[in-house]
Amino acid sequence: MKKSLFLAALVLISAGCFAQKKAVSTAKNLAMQETPDFDGARAAIKGALENEETKNNAETWYVAGLIGYKQNESIWLMGQMGQPVDNAAKGAAVEESIKYWLIADSMAMIPTYDKKGNPKYDLKTRKNIAERMLEYFQKQELAIYASYLAEQNDDLGVADAFKMHCDIPDLECMQDPKIQAKMVKDTTYYQYMGYALAYYYRAKEYDKALVVANQIMADPAHQVTAYQYFYDLNKLKGDTAAAQAKLAEAIERFPKEAWFIQNMINDLVQAHDTLGAVAYLDRAIANDPTQGQYYHTKATLLSTLRRFEEAFQFFDKAIELEPNNAEYYLNYAYAYNDKSTVMLEGTDNLSQKEYLAVKKQSDEVLKQALPYYKKAHELAPDNMTYARALRACYYRLKMQAEYDAITAEIENY
Numbered sequence: 001m002k003k004s005l006f007l008a009a010l011v012l013i014s015a016g017c018f019a020q021k022k023a024v025s026t027a028k029n030l031a032m033q034e035t036p037d038f039d040g041a042r043a044a045i046k047g048a049l050e051n052e053e054t055k056n057n058a059e060t061w062y063v064a065g066l067i068g069y070k071q072n073e074s075i076w077l078m079g080q081m082g083q084p085v086d087n088a089a090k091g092a093a094v095e096e097s098i099k100y101w102l103i104a105d106s107m108a109m110i111p112t113y114d115k116k117g118n119p120k121y122d123l124k125t126r127k128n129i130a131e132r133m134l135e136y137f138q139k140q141e142l143a144i145y146a147s148y149l150a151e152q153n154d155d156l157g158v159a160d161a162f163k164m165h166c167d168i169p170d171l172e173c174m175q176d177p178k179i180q181a182k183m184v185k186d187t188t189y190y191q192y193m194g195y196a197l198a199y200y201y202r203a204k205e206y207d208k209a210l211v212v213a214n215q216i217m218a219d220p221a222h223q224v225t226a227y228q229y230f231y232d233l234n235k236l237k238g239d240t241a242a243a244q245a246k247l248a249e250a251i252e253r254f255p256k257e258a259w260f261i262q263n264m265i266n267d268l269v270q271a272h273d274t275l276g277a278v279a280y281l282d283r284a285i286a287n288d289p290t291q292g293q294y295y296h297t298k299a300t301l302l303s304t305l306r307r308f309e310e311a312f313q314f315f316d317k318a319i320e321l322e323p324n325n326a327e328y329y330l331n332y333a334y335a336y337n338d339k340s341t342v343m344l345e346g347t348d349n350l351s352q353k354e355y356l357a358v359k360k361q362s363d364e365v366l367k368q369a370l371p372y373y374k375k376a377h378e379l380a381p382d383n384m385t386y387a388r389a390l391r392a393c394y395y396r397l398k399m400q401a402e403y404d405a406i407t408a409e410i411e412n413y
Contacts, residue, residue, distance in 0.1 A: 020051040028063045031070045038074075038093075041067045058125045061104035068097030069132055072141065091145025091161065094136060098164060101129045105173045130173045137168045137183055143192055150199075159199035162192045163212060190219045197229060206233045224250075224257055231263065251280075255287055265297065274301050292321035296328050303335035306342060311335050326379035329372045330386055336369030337393070366396060384413060 027045035030037045045064050048054040071093040079085040108126050111119035136142065142165035149157040168174060169183040193216045200209035213229045216222045227250035234243035244267065250260040261284045268277035281298040284291070299314035315332040322328060343362040347355050373390040380386050387410050394403040 020048040020054040023048045024054060024057075024060050024063050028066065031063075031067045036070060036074055038067055038071045056107065058104045058107035058122045061100050061107060062125050062129065065097040065100035065104060065129075068093035068095075068100070072097070087145070087148040091142070091148060094141045094145060095161070095164060098133070098136070101133070102171070105129050105171075109172075126173050130176065130179055133168050133171065133174060134179055134182060137165065140165070146192075146195065155199045155203040156205060159196045159203060159205065159208065159212075162196035162199070163208075166193050166196060166215070185219075187221075190216065190222055193219075194222060194225065197225075201229065201233070204236075206237050209233050224254055224259075227254070228259060231260075251283075255283075258284070258288065258291070261287070269301070274305060277301055278305075290321065292318040292325065292328065295321065296325075296331065299335070300331050303331075303338055306338075308335060308339040324379055326376045326383070326386060329376035329379065330389060333369040333372035333376065333389065333393070336365055336372070340366040340369070363397065366393065369393060370397070382413070384410065387413075 023044045027041040027048070030041035030044060045060070045067070048060045049064060054060045072090050075086055075090040075093070105126055108122035108129075111121055113119055142161045146158045146161035146165070149161060166189060169180065169185060169189075174180065174183065193212060197209055197212040197216060200206075200212060209229060210233050213226045213233065217226045227246060230246040231243050231250070234240075234246060244264075247260055247264050247267070250257070251264060254260060261280055265277050265280050265284065268274075268280065278298060278301050281294055281301070284294045285298070288294070295314045296318035299311040299318060302308075302311035302314065312332070312335065315328065315335065318328045319325070319332070340362045343358060343365065347358055350358065370393055373386075373393050376386045377383075377390045387406060391403060391406045391410065394400075394406060
């Protein structure tokens with residue numbers, strides 16, 4: 001390249017850089033003038049955010065964030081004067097400014113070196129950012145915006161706004177002890193974290209929800225809730241192993257919280273791990289021996305294992321605790337019914353006389369189910385399932401008159 005052409009190229013590059021630096025200044029002036037032009041400011045700085053020279057300057061990104069800051073401030077002032085407030089624009093301006101300032105702060109902390117090799121940082125920009133971030137946090141700008149977004153049914157927007165608010169105290173630029181002292185993580189703070197978690201869950205943003213669940217673990221008052229979300233979210237993601245691991249961990253940490261052990265039992269039952277479920281039921285009963293459902297569930301599982309005599313004892317205990325629970329009586333009856341049926345297994349090769357003897361014994365066991373079927377039907381007379389179960393028992397016992405009566409009753413439902 002000829003020297004003249006090379007110099008011309010340098011001039012063009014220099015001119016372009018100068019133009020973008022001027023654009024940053026223009027954008028700042030447009031945002032801060034008495035009658036601000038925020039659209040004009042954003043248009044002015046757009047090129048500077050993309051230019052190879054200016055996009056690496058903290059000042060460029062700081063000014064980009066300042067536009068949103070000043071717009072939020074301007075809308076607030078309009079509201080103070082009784083003018084309509086554009087909540088959508090106000091909240092979006094806050095989020096915009098924070099996103100730009102996070103980049104500005106990272107640029108400000110890239111060191112430059114003097115002639116002696118000593119690093120220098122743009123601490124002024126960091127200080128300005130921290131002061132304005134603190135202002136946002138104290139005024140709860142993002143929490144207010146989240147409330148507005150909730151009215152618009154924007155679940156993800158709500159979650160992001162609450163999350164952004166709660167992230168402010170942990171930002172690197174906010175770690176000055178004097179600033180930290182003004183950002184207490186109190187009950188309200190963790191309430192907002194809980195909202196972020198719940199709305200990410202509703203928005204089906206499961207990975208983001210898991211991040212918040214981990215953060216909320218820092219508050220002892222929210223740890224139970226966090227574990228519940230750990231379990232649910234991992235199941236929704238299809239990670240059964242992680243869900244079970246968190247459930248087991250929660251059971252050890254919070255043995256009195258019935259939710260965890262109940263879900264563990266349900267999962268084991270669904271996985272056909274009956275013995276595992278029974279073992280956890282023993283733990284549940286030890287933790288809270290007043291819950292009839294635990295005894296009932298254990299009795300039902302024991303009956304599937306054909307441990308009928310043990311099952312009857314636990315059914316008795318369940319009914320002792322909840323004497324008006326129709327389901328307990330029905331499943332008690334089913335257990336007798338199953339025992340009666342099991343007694344007939346292997347009778348194909350018996351003689352007629354031998355079979356009739358076993359059949360008689362089986363019927364005697366089935367008769368023991370009858371009062372429980374009746375009681376279940378008595379407690380829940382409108383439940384078709386209970387009525388049909390009682391009718392089936394009458395049929396097997398050849399109680400024709402009773403069978404006809406319950407049939408007529410069923411037909412009148």
